[in-house]
Amino acid sequence: MELIVDTNILVAGLIRDSVVRQVLLHPDFTFYAPDHLLYEIEKHKDLFLAKSKLSCPAFEAVLNMLVERVSILSHDDIQKHIGEARGIIGKIDPDDATFIACALAVKNDGIWTEDRDFSRQSKIRVWSTKELLQYLLD
Numbered sequence: 001m002e003l004i005v006d007t008n009i010l011v012a013g014l015i016r017d018s019v020v021r022q023v024l025l026h027p028d029f030t031f032y033a034p035d036h037l038l039y040e041i042e043k044h045k046d047l048f049l050a051k052s053k054l055s056c057p058a059f060e061a062v063l064n065m066l067v068e069r070v071s072i073l074s075h076d077d078i079q080k081h082i083g084e085a086r087g088i089i090g091k092i093d094p095d096d097a098t099f100i101a102c103a104l105a106v107k108n109d110g111i112w113t114e115d116r117d118f119s120r121q122s123k124i125r126v127w128s129t130k131e132l133l134q135y136l137l138d
Helices: 007-015 019-025 036-043 045-052 056-067 075-089 094-105 116-120 129-137
Strands: 002-005 030-034 070-073
Touching (some): 002 094, 007 045, 007 056, 036 070, 094 116
Parallel strands (some): 002 030
């Protein structure tokens, strides 16, 4: 399954050894994300490091392990889809347009997120962690 991964999912997998991290590392999934996701993680690194209670080297190791599982889409990769993405979700949450643009730019099965704003649009399939776990069980 190929999914666009929202920032909140990658952060959840980063700060806690949880089912989210297990899904992020599961070989049946391929993940994509916009390049600004890496900027957001770096911008808030100290907060995430504190929340994770990991040493700096351990935190970096987990971050690298998770980022290796995500194909990063550049601004150029998604730029031609930004207008359509803003039309889909811009009135709901303009900050989410880059994730919608990613979904429009590459073949995928939807967006993995716990952000309910994505569910307020109907163009792109939205997957919760619970739904992905059920998918794995089926």
